[in-house]
Amino acid sequence: DVKVTQSSRYLVKRTGEKVFLECVQDMDHENMFWYRQDPGLGLRLIYFSYDVKMKEKGDIPEGYSVSREKKERFSLILESASTNQTSMYLCASSSSGDRDTDTQYFGPGTRLTVL
Amino acid sequence: AQKVTQAQTEISVVEKEDVTLDCVYETRDTTYYLFWYKQPPSGELVFLIRRNSFDEQNEISGRYSWNFQKSTSSFNFTITASQVVDSAVYFCALSGINNAGNMLTFGGGTRLMVKP
Numbered sequence: 001d002v003k004v005t006q007s008s009r010y011l012v013k014r015t016g017e018k019v020f021l022e023c024v025q026d027m028d029h030e031n032m033f034w035y036r037q038d039p040g041l042g043l044r045l046i047y048f049s050y051d052v053k054m055k056e057k058g059d060i061p062e063g064y065s066v067s068r069e070k071k072e073r074f075s076l077i078l079e080s081a082s083t084n085q086t087s088m089y090l091c092a093s094s095s096s097g098d099r100d101t102d103t104q105y106f107g108p109g110t111r112l113t114v115l
Numbered sequence: 116a117q118k119v120t121q122a123q124t125e126i127s128v129v130e131k132e133d134v135t136l137d138c139v140y141e142t143r144d145t146t147y148y149l150f151w152y153k154q155p156p157s158g159e160l161v162f163l164i165r166r167n168s169f170d171e172q173n174e175i176s177g178r179y180s181w182n183f184q185k186s187t188s189s190f191n192f193t194i195t196a197s198q199v200v201d202s203a204v205y206f207c208a209l210s211g212i213n214n215a216g217n218m219l220t221f222g223g224g225t226r227l228m229v230k231p
């Protein structure tokens with residue numbers, strides 16, 4: 001079974017703090033994704049990565065950065081957290097192989113509150 | 116541009132009723148994949164099914180069934196004899212052969228509430 005883990009289920013931070021959200025997958029997947037989920041807005045893609053050290057902007061990258069130094073790990077960084085970044089953050093991974101192309105497997109999510 | 120529409124934002128049923136969740140999609144790709152995910156109250160999105168655009172056979176898995184109709188660009192999901200544990204938000208998603216990095220386009224989700 002694919003397993004995607006996220007470093008925290010719940011996180012409370014103060015405005016202006018630097019925040020790191022970590023995601024690890026154990027299936028040797030090439031692609032990794034960060035989404036945020038807000039009521040009424042569904043899932044919105046922040047950044048994705050299709051290889052180590054590669055990153056691409058999604059739909060809402062402003063205020064975020066990412067890091068992928070190892071294949072299994074994809075970090076989301078909030079350089080200076082703001083209250084409008086209070087949200088549920090979901091990490092996902094997928095394989096580029098033919099058998100399971102495009103199927104994204106999700107972690108449990110991190111509910112971040114910025115005070 | 117791709118788009119997925121789940122017109123039903125919330126559905127409430129009583130246990131043992133059948134319920135159908137609608138999904139309509141738009142894409143210019145001729146090869147694409149369609150997905151359904153379940154998000155229970157715990158928050159994790161759970162993968163349910165993946166279909167490719169060349170396979171229009173309906174699929175049944177226990178109480179779950181999916182109806183893919185290319186002619187109407189729909190990929191509807193039916194739960195037979197619903198149970199309280201089916202209460203969740205359900206997302207339909209679409210990917211295309213030309214998507215960079217295998218991105219998915221998600222619908223807005225349908226919240227299903229099954230009452231005892």
